[in-house]
Amino acid sequence: MYVGQPIDRIDGRHKVTGAALYAAEFPQPDLVHAVLVQSTVAAGEITGFDQSAAAGMPGVLAIITPDNAPKLNTDKKAQQTVTAPLLQDRSVLYNGQHVAVVVADTFERATAAGATLRVQYRAGEAVTDMHAALSQAYPPKRFRNGERSPDSTRGDPDGAFNGAALKVEATYETPTEHHNPMEPHATIARWDGDRLTVWTATQAISGAQRTLATMFGIDPEQVLVICPFVGGGFGCKGNTWPPATLAAMASRVVGRPVKLVVTRQQMFTSNGYRPATVQRIRLGADADGRLVSVRHDGITQMSQPALGEFAEPVALATEMLYACPNAAITHRLVGVHAGLPTYMRAPGEASGVFAIESAMDELAVAAKLDPIELRLRNYAEADPSNGKPFASKPLRDCYARGADAFGWAKRDPAPRSMRDGRVLIGCGMATTTYPTNRSQAEAKVRLNADGSAIVQTGSQDLGTGTYTVLAQVAADALGLPLHRVRVELGDSRLPPAPGSGGSQTAASVASAVLAASEAARAEAIHLAIADRGAAWGGADPGSFDFRDGIISGPPGRVGLSDVLGRHGVRQIQQSATTSPGDAKKTHSLHSFGAHFAEVRVDPDFGTIRVSRWVGAFDCGKLLNAKTAESQLKGGIVFGIGMALLEETRTDPETGRITNANIAEYLVPVNADVPDIRTIVVDSADPVTTPLGIKGIGELPTVGVAAAIANAVYHATGVRVRRLPIRLEDVLMA
Amino acid sequence: MEWTINGQAVSASLDPRVSLLDLLRDHLGLTGTKKGCNQGACGACTVLVDGERINSCLALAVQYDGRAITTVEGLGSTDALHPLQQAFIEHDGFQCGYCTPGQLCSAIGMAGEIERGVPSAVTADLAAAAIVLNDDELRERMSGNLCRCGAYNGIVEAVRATLAPGKAA
Numbered sequence: 001m002y003v004g005q006p007i008d009r010i011d012g013r014h015k016v017t018g019a020a021l022y023a024a025e026f027p028q029p030d031l032v033h034a035v036l037v038q039s040t041v042a043a044g045e046i047t048g049f050d051q052s053a054a055a056g057m058p059g060v061l062a063i064i065t066p067d068n069a070p071k072l073n074t075d076k077k078a079q080q081t082v083t084a085p086l087l088q089d090r091s092v093l094y095n096g097q098h099v100a101v102v103v104a105d106t107f108e109r110a111t112a113a114g115a116t117l118r119v120q121y122r123a124g125e126a127v128t129d130m131h132a133a134l135s136q137a138y139p140p141k142r143f144r145n146g147e148r149s150p151d152s153t154r155g156d157p158d159g160a161f162n163g164a165a166l167k168v169e170a171t172y173e174t175p176t177e178h179h180n181p182m183e184p185h186a187t188i189a190r191w192d193g194d195r196l197t198v199w200t201a202t203q204a205i206s207g208a209q210r211t212l213a214t215m216f217g218i219d220p221e222q223v224l225v226i227c228p229f230v231g232g233g234f235g236c237k238g239n240t241w242p243p244a245t246l247a248a249m250a251s252r253v254v255g256r257p258v259k260l261v262v263t264r265q266q267m268f269t270s271n272g273y274r275p276a277t278v279q280r281i282r283l284g285a286d287a288d289g290r291l292v293s294v295r296h297d298g299i300t301q302m303s304q305p306a307l308g309e310f311a312e313p314v315a316l317a318t319e320m321l322y323a324c325p326n327a328a329i330t331h332r333l334v335g336v337h338a339g340l341p342t343y344m345r346a347p348g349e350a351s352g353v354f355a356i357e358s359a360m361d362e363l364a365v366a367a368k369l370d371p372i373e374l375r376l377r378n379y380a381e382a383d384p385s386n387g388k389p390f391a392s393k394p395l396r397d398c399y400a401r402g403a404d405a406f407g408w409a410k411r412d413p414a415p416r417s418m419r420d421g422r423v424l425i426g427c428g429m430a431t432t433t434y435p436t437n438r439s440q441a442e443a444k445v446r447l448n449a450d451g452s453a454i455v456q457t458g459s460q461d462l463g464t465g466t467y468t469v470l471a472q473v474a475a476d477a478l479g480l481p482l483h484r485v486r487v488e489l490g491d492s493r494l495p496p497a498p499g500s501g502g503s504q505t506a507a508s509v510a511s512a513v514l515a516a517s518e519a520a521r522a523e524a525i526h527l528a529i530a531d532r533g534a535a536w537g538g539a540d541p542g543s544f545d546f547r548d549g550i551i552s553g554p555p556g557r558v559g560l561s562d563v564l565g566r567h568g569v570r571q572i573q574q575s576a577t578t579s580p581g582d583a584k585k586t587h588s589l590h591s592f593g594a595h596f597a598e599v600r601v602d603p604d605f606g607t608i609r610v611s612r613w614v615g616a617f618d619c620g621k622l623l624n625a626k627t628a629e630s631q632l633k634g635g636i637v638f639g640i641g642m643a644l645l646e647e648t649r650t651d652p653e654t655g656r657i658t659n660a661n662i663a664e665y666l667v668p669v670n671a672d673v674p675d676i677r678t679i680v681v682d683s684a685d686p687v688t689t690p691l692g693i694k695g696i697g698e699l700p701t702v703g704v705a706a707a708i709a710n711a712v713y714h715a716t717g718v719r720v721r722r723l724p725i726r727l728e729d730v731l732m733a
Numbered sequence: 734m735e736w737t738i739n740g741q742a743v744s745a746s747l748d749p750r751v752s753l754l755d756l757l758r759d760h761l762g763l764t765g766t767k768k769g770c771n772q773g774a775c776g777a778c779t780v781l782v783d784g785e786r787i788n789s790c791l792a793l794a795v796q797y798d799g800r801a802i803t804t805v806e807g808l809g810s811t812d813a814l815h816p817l818q819q820a821f822i823e824h825d826g827f828q829c830g831y832c833t834p835g836q837l838c839s840a841i842g843m844a845g846e847i848e849r850g851v852p853s854a855v856t857a858d859l860a861a862a863a864i865v866l867n868d869d870e871l872r873e874r875m876s877g878n879l880c881r882c883g884a885y886n887g888i889v890e891a892v893r894a895t896l897a898p899g900k901a902a
Contacts, residue, residue: 012822015830016814018765018805022831025764107759108750182769182777182831182881231767231831232881264770463829463882630825630884637883662879663774669876673885 002472002482003691006626010482011229011467020229023201024186028257031188032061033107034250035114036243036266037100039092042337042655044124046090046099054102054116059109061254063117064101066090070249072215081211082239082340084307086246092121093304094337095655096269098242103250103258126337128655130276130301137299137332140311150311152319152385155326157282160293164284168362172281172355173722174705175647176301177274179344180662183231184267187247190257197224200244203233204499205458209492211240212248225492230462234638235343236271237462238501243270268660272342273648275301275312279355284326289367291324291378296356300341302333307340309333314352317433317702319385320588321356322378327385337655343501345638346698349434350705354642357430357706358721361713370413371429371710372399372594383588391436391583391687392694394618395592401679402429402616406596415717424601425611426715429594432703436589436620436685436694437504438580442495443512445474445520447572449561451549452484455517459497459509460490464697465627466505470513472623473691477517479547495575503591503695506623508578511689515576521546523572524560525553531563532556583687591694593617595636595707601715606727608712610640613676620694621684632678632700639704641668644724734798738763739807745794753792754778757804765805765834769879776878779835779842780804786842805834808841817841820891828882836878836888843874844896866897 014020039046049065069087085097092099099119104110127133143150161167187200196216202208205225213220230237247260262270277300284293298314315329344350364371376399382389403409411427412418418425443457455474461467471485478485488494497509525544528551529536536555544553549560564570583589598612615636622628645666649658659665678700684692705723712730713719720729735744738761745760754771757763757780766789769777773791780789781803809815817837820826827833847866852859855873864870871892872885880888 008822009825011830012827013811013814013818015827015833016805016818016821016837017809017811018763018834019811020830021764022767024768025758027762106748107755108748112750180881182767182775182829182879184769230829232829234881261768264772264774463827463831465828626825627828630828630882630887633886634828634883637885638881661772661774662770663772667879667881668883668885669879670885670888671872671876673872673883675889676886 002475003623004625007468007472007482007624009465009468009627010471011461022183022229022231023199023227024188024259024261026188026199028188028190031257031259032103032105032254033110034101034103034247034258034260035110036098036262037102037114037117038266038269039095039097039099041092041121041123042095042126042128044092045122046092046119047122048120049100050118050120054113057109057113057116059105060102060113061105062103062250064250064253065099070252072245073217074215081207082241082308086242093306094269094339096339096657098246101246101250103254126655128337128650128652130334130336133334133336134278134299137334140331140333141309143311143331144313150331151329153328157293157295157326157328160326161282161284161295164292165287166285166289166363166366168283168359168366170281170359170362170721172279172358174277174351174354175723176276177344177642177646178268178648178665179234179236180267180665180667181232181234181236184264185237185241185243185262185271187244188257188259189248189251191251194218195222196248197226198244198248199226201230201237202227202240203230203237203460203462203501205460205490205492206496207499208240208244212245215245216248223492226490227460228490230460233462234345235347235501238343238499239272241271264662265660268648268657269339272340274344274347274351275341277312277314277351279314279352281355281359283359283363285363285367289363289369289374289377291322292326294318294322294324294327297330298352299332299334301338302335303338303340304335310341312341312351313348317349317353318356320383321380321431321433323380323384324378346434346701349698349702350642353432353702354705354723357703358709361710362719372403375399375431386588388586388588391587391589392618392683392685393592394681394683397681398592398594398616398618401681402594402596402614405677405679406614408596415714420600422603424603424715426599426601426711426713427597428707428709428711428714429596430703430706430710432593432595432699434503434591434699434702436507436591436688437502438507438688439498439504440577440579441497441508441512442575442577443509443516444495444573444575445516447478447520447524449564449570451480453478453480454486454488455513456488456494457497457509457512458492458494459505460500462500464505464631465624466509468627469506469510469623473510473513474517477514478521503697503699507689507693507695510623510691510693511578512576514691515578516574519574519576520572523574525551528558528563531566532558587687589688591619591699593699595703597707597711599708599711599715601712601730606731608644608725608727608730610708611674613674614679615700616679616681617699618681618683619696619699621692622680623693628680628696629678631696633676635697635700636676636704637668637673639701640672642723643705643708647724734795736797737801739803747794749793749795751794752790753794753797754789756794757789763804763806767831767834769831776839777832777835779839779878781838781842784845786839805837808837817891817895820895824887824890824894825884826887826891827884832878832880836880839875839878840892840896868893
């Protein structure tokens with residue numbers, strides 16, 4: 001069995017030798033280079049372009065502006081995608097908006113000409129800080145694609161709160177954050193007549209194909225999207241953002257293949273961000289700490305509505321996390337002059353669980369209870385938002401095993417009670433949860449006479465290990481050694497698969513690969529029985545084994561190559577499409593876990609270091625213990641950044657992002673990360689997928705910021721309710 | 734201009750604005766070296782010049798005329814991996830792989846710095862004749878190479894297993 005084992009990534013050799021090709025790295029004859037020119041005002045209108053200097057510069061092939069850009073089909077009804085800014089009009093909706101594309105024969109010449117282009121504006125009034133506009137908050141128009149209301153209420157939360165013995169009421173704030181994958185967005189676009197090929201960095205080749213087809217008014221079959229490797233996405237490569245479309249536009253204008261790589265600075269205004277939030281939480285509990293009222297009102301930043309709508313679902317976890325008869329959640333948006341926000345690793349939960357799990361820590365203090373005991377007293381046996389049973393919920397195991405591994409019981413619960421010399425030590429914990437998602441997917445398996453197999457599906461590997469885990473699933477089902485299975489992803493000619501987001505790839509695609517592999521195996525056995533004629537006539541296919549290319553059963557054994565050879569067939573080919581089914585109707589589908597953090601705070605300098613970490617997770621059955629552990633650890637590192645480092649800052653005067661680079665937008669570096677211990681509780685989920693998979697990517701990030709904030713409180717006695725936690729927060733208090 | 738790249742003599746006539754990174758990626762087809770930020774902040778473009786690690790995005794190709802440059806393609810091949818490349822696979826010191834070539838070159842350059850006794854911000858005794866590559870030194874010295882997937886535990890394990898005292902590089 002390969003499934004579950006800690007197997008080295010099968011694409012590892014390509015990645016450590018530089019042989020893996022990312023979007024910008026596919027050689028093209030006659031390739032030219034495009035650069036983006038971005039607005040320097042936050043609102044208003046372009047009044048003109050002074051191209052006199054730029055147009056005459058050597059090598060310049062085109063300057064594309066709203067005045068001469070080809071018209072695109074940006075009808076919003078046509079697709080759920082980003083339809084602006086695509087140079088279709090002269091309006092400016094944020095600072096850093098694309099206003100022109102300059103194409104030249106070399107990157108250096110394009111960059112120089114882009115810097116020389118002068119844009120004239122009539123600047124308008126801009127709202128650049130959501131905090132100045134909270135009074136204008138409005139409900140989302142299409143929350144969760146219109147599938148549910150942004151608000152919900154059960155029982156009488158306000159009445160119950162008023163009568164509660166213990167009350168916590170606080171506002172928690174999170175800043176705008178940017179994904180900053182190491183690979184910037186990049187696209188190479190080439191037209192061959194009316195057929196478009198793009199090599200583009202995307203979490204969804206299927207989405208890119210649909211979007212580009214719609215934009216250019218051609219059939220999806222006329223668009224080929226290739227993306228074998230993605231240098232990280234974390235959500236910002238989920239939509240097909242304007243730079244990919246603009247690269248295709250530029251290629252059409254100049255009639256040559258065009259490469260457009262978004263600069264790191266431009267990554268801050270080109271492909272979404274995690275929007276800033278202001279979240280008010282009210283918890284009411286009886287004297288024993290049993291919740292009687294929960295309320296979570298989330299306000300999140302939005303762009304101007306002309307760019308679309310993205311509502312960060314911050315309060316959804318609060319709705320289902322704890323047993324409480326009276327609860328209310330609301331979601332509101334505040335429009336500012338900024339780009340459109342988007343999903344970023346654990347959208348909603350990452351921000352929202354910081355708030356609710358910080359508030360639960362505050363309630364534990366008020367109730368004089370161990371934070372784990374408080375959570376156990378309010379443990380939800382079924383989903384309190386809809387009464388459905390959880391498909392699986394071994395969260396008690398996560399609390400117990402995490403606490404044991406961490407040594408939770410050994411800490412002195414009093415704040416500011418633990419020191420190592422002059423350094424304050426604090427311990428904090430928090431719960432994590434994330435929905436289990438799954439979509440329809442198709443896979444094709446080719447079983448060759450030589451005992452090798454090819455697995456094909458139009459998914460993509462963002463670094464999560466998709467290539468490897470699909471090979472493991474297929475190898476087991478086909479009885480083949482792992483190295484005899486080749487996996488092909490990242491090509492829109494392959495069978496359709498969903499975008500890689502919401503931690504759904506393994507659950508969706510591995511299910512399809514399993515089904516296609518089992519179909520191929522069944523056909524091999526069926527062909528063998530038929531091939532042997534009367535000798536094996538009437539044999540039960542279920543009594544046969546298929547391993548290493550040999551079909552064997554009670555009547556005897558035969559090699560697949562012999563069977564296929566006799567029938568003049570070179571391979572068995574089977575496709576399968578799998579769908580999530582009714583699991584979501586009958587069950588509440590979530591992953592769970594518990595984080596335990598130790599921080600060391602210097603009382604004189606206020607510096608906060610994460611010194612120990614234990615995370616215990618219920619993420620269903622693991623396909624690969626090694627890649628899963630890496631994903632869990634990586635998610636925790638992502639959360640450490642959110643807690644202590646990451647914040648996109650905007651100049652309120654100009655609406656310009658002032659730290660639009662990866663030196664001043666701080667992300668965790670090697671020295672910020674201790675040895676992390678991860679524990680996975682045994683929790684195959686039979687409801688969600690046949691393989692028992694729940695999904696991993698987002699779960700470990702959720703709750704990290706709360707665990708750290710709670711540990712900082714324990715170390716210092718200072719409750720920090722605004723991220724990132726800064727040294728001045730603990731020094732000034 | 735002439736360079737020795739991964740042991741091969743290479744010459745080209747170039748726009749003086751071309752960075753060493755873009756020379757490698759766009760003119761020589763050596764795309765193993767990655768462009769992450771193009772401003773010296775992420776380390777994805779790290780290469781070795783005469784054995785020392787530099788950010789190739791902050792270097793103009795013309796500045797390195799006549800120098801010997803090693804990129805990830807020069808460390809090993811898919812058939813014959815460098816021990817550090819093998820260790821990165823075994824310890825899963827990457828996920829997306831985009832920072833990996835820079836991490837590898839950086840770690841090899843770092844080993845040379847340790848050997849030469851170059852101190853870091855966490856070196857306790859600046860006068861010590863020899864520096865031991867303990868985990869604090871390793872984490873500090875590898876902090877110029879960002880990994881957004883957060884594979885730092887695996888990177889530390891891989892480098893420790895390959896380059897720490899007693900290990901043959």
